[in-house]
Amino acid sequence: MALDGFSFYSFLLYELGRYLIAKDNVNIIVDMRNVNYLGDLGDGLLIDLQRTAQKKNRNSQQIMPKIENSTVPFTERLKSFARELGCELVGVAPVAQFQELGFYPQWLQEGHAGEMHYLERQLPTRLDPRQILPEAQSVIVIGVVYHTAQPLSTEIQDSRRGWISRYAWGDDYHDVLREKLAALHKFFAQEVGPDYKGRYYVDTGPMLDRVFAKYAGLGWFGKHTNLINQRLGSWFFIGELITNLVLEFDAPPPDRCGTCRRCIDACPTEAIIAPYQLDARRCISYLTIELRDEIPEALRPQMGQHVFGCDICQDVCPWNRKAAVTSEHAFLPRPDTVAPPLAALAEMDEEAFRQKFRRSPIKRAKWRGFMRNLLVALGNSGMDEYLPIVARFLQHPEGLLREHARWAYEKLKTKVDGNAIEKQTPPPTFTPVPFQEGGKS
Numbered sequence: 001m002a003l004d005g006f007s008f009y010s011f012l013l014y015e016l017g018r019y020l021i022a023k024d025n026v027n028i029i030v031d032m033r034n035v036n037y038l039g040d041l042g043d044g045l046l047i048d049l050q051r052t053a054q055k056k057n058r059n060s061q062q063i064m065p066k067i068e069n070s071t072v073p074f075t076e077r078l079k080s081f082a083r084e085l086g087c088e089l090v091g092v093a094p095v096a097q098f099q100e101l102g103f104y105p106q107w108l109q110e111g112h113a114g115e116m117h118y119l120e121r122q123l124p125t126r127l128d129p130r131q132i133l134p135e136a137q138s139v140i141v142i143g144v145v146y147h148t149a150q151p152l153s154t155e156i157q158d159s160r161r162g163w164i165s166r167y168a169w170g171d172d173y174h175d176v177l178r179e180k181l182a183a184l185h186k187f188f189a190q191e192v193g194p195d196y197k198g199r200y201y202v203d204t205g206p207m208l209d210r211v212f213a214k215y216a217g218l219g220w221f222g223k224h225t226n227l228i229n230q231r232l233g234s235w236f237f238i239g240e241l242i243t244n245l246v247l248e249f250d251a252p253p254p255d256r257c258g259t260c261r262r263c264i265d266a267c268p269t270e271a272i273i274a275p276y277q278l279d280a281r282r283c284i285s286y287l288t289i290e291l292r293d294e295i296p297e298a299l300r301p302q303m304g305q306h307v308f309g310c311d312i313c314q315d316v317c318p319w320n321r322k323a324a325v326t327s328e329h330a331f332l333p334r335p336d337t338v339a340p341p342l343a344a345l346a347e348m349d350e351e352a353f354r355q356k357f358r359r360s361p362i363k364r365a366k367w368r369g370f371m372r373n374l375l376v377a378l379g380n381s382g383m384d385e386y387l388p389i390v391a392r393f394l395q396h397p398e399g400l401l402r403e404h405a406r407w408a409y410e411k412l413k414t415k416v417d418g419n420a421i422e423k424q425t426p427p428p429t430f431t432p433v434p435f436q437e438g439g440k441s
């Protein structure tokens with residue numbers, strides 16, 4: 001029987017699929033003859049590409065990039081271009097119903113998003129990029145490293161200093177990555193012409209960035225829920241471009257967390273409630289950045305001196321021991337962002353805050369939120385010299401700040417009074433307990 005163009009193409013893909021299976025590169029079942037793919041990628045992931053396949057049936061709508069004037073395949077050229085733009089990572093994911101998308105509605109239902117109600121909006125769109133771009137075929141995902149050579153939060157033990165998360169030391173990543181994606185978008189428009197369609201986002205649209213990043217081969221979900229790249233670590237931002245172009249897809253890397261659970265054990269607020277599951281309401285990052293109101297009192301003592309975001313779970317991760325450092329100038333730390341003195345932060349009025357953190361992620365907390373966090377950090381510092389600073393906020397017109405100042409003041413006072421009591425009272429006599437075999441040491 002003579003093969004038409006599409007069947008011949010299908011046959012070639014079918015043979016390629018069989019070859020890959022035989023090579024054990026990827027365990028994917030491709031049944032092109034029924035134009036119905038069901039793939040099983042190693043770790044039990046089920047991909048239903050049926051809808052994509054149905055689209056392929058409507059072959060006339062499929063947009064293949066021009067490859068004339070070049071011996072290098074288009075996807076490779078696009079990746080080289082992205083690397084030239086300063087994206088350390090770039091990959092392509094298919095538009096499909098990935099397993100992890102299914103966890104999302106339940107996560108919301110269990111209330112783990114807290115006050116981040118924006119995560120509940122446009123739910124169908126978050127689960128399917130075709131709601132954004134009906135012709136979507138591929139998602140190009142970029143990863144840009146933000147790590148710098150400065151110390152980790154776990155290395156700083158100074159009661160007079162606060163902690164601002166590493167990701168917020170430089171310029172706002174939304175702006176930096178958006179520029180790179182805009183350049184990629186332009187590249188496509190020039191190479192493909194008017195048939196090209198694309199939408200790009202950096203955490204700005206209804207997308208689950210990490211899911212598509214995983215299937216674009218950028219990394220695996222760590223148990224702390226951040227994506228980790230075997231070569232570069234987890235200190236990278238993610239942005240994506242959804243397009244109607246059919247490109248060569250990358251494969252997701254295997255989970256390399258193994259039996260490790262350092263991040264889970266190190267989290268001071270027990271926010272990682274199970275491997276790969278975060279209760280955002282307990283996460284210091286949420287409490288200091290996203291939450292607008294009072295920080296629950298029970299969690300305040302565990303927050304230590306964090307004034308914006310938190311890095312602990314990534315600091316302790318073995319895959320970050322040799323993490324790559326950024327080549328992006330915009331992510332180098334601005335002055336006074338790495339472990340800033342608490343007293344200096346307390347001197348900032350609203351105008352100074354606005355000036356200092358213009359085009360920085362820190363502006364998201366607003367002065368009111370930042371000062372609330374600072375009061376918690378001052379309270380946790382245990383330094384009685386901060387009592388006068390905290391006392392200034394006891395009379396503040398803003399109720400939120402008055403309440404956090406009251407808490408901090410009492411905490412510092414208890415510490416000071418407690419020390420005074422300790423000094424007056426003679427230490428209790430120590431009676432050694434005889435060692436019993438099998439007992440706890």
Ligand code: B12
Nearest residue numbers: 100103107165203208209225226227237238276285309310
């Ligand atoms: C909301 C949000 C937050 C919230 C909630 C975080 C969270 N884990 O969900 C808060 C404010 C706490 C937060 C904190 C941080 N964030 Co944030 N955040 C987002 C945002 C806007 C949405 C994330 C989301 O939808 N979460 C919903 C939940 C359900 O998703 P998830 O936790 O990732 O869970 C998935 C997996 O864990 C998996 N899963 C769930 N259960 C199970 C079970 C099993 C068995 C398996 C295998 C998988 C699995 O499926 C889930 C659904 O996809 C994204 C940008 C975006 N649009 O995607 C950035 C984003 C995730 N954040 C980012 C960053 C950098 C951070 C911080 C490091 C910042 C900081 N230092 O303070 C911290 C990290 C804290 C942490 N441990 O996650 C980066 C992550 C980059 C990376 N390399 O992974 C993103 C992608 C922004 C970006 N574009 O670069 N963030």
Ligand code: SF4
Nearest residue numbers: 267283284310312313
């Ligand atoms: S960012 Fe901090 S609080 Fe949030 S999960 Fe990681 S260690 Fe816990």
Ligand code: SF4
Nearest residue numbers: 222223257260263317
């Ligand atoms: S600390 Fe361990 S468990 Fe947590 S993300 Fe890193 S490797 Fe995985």
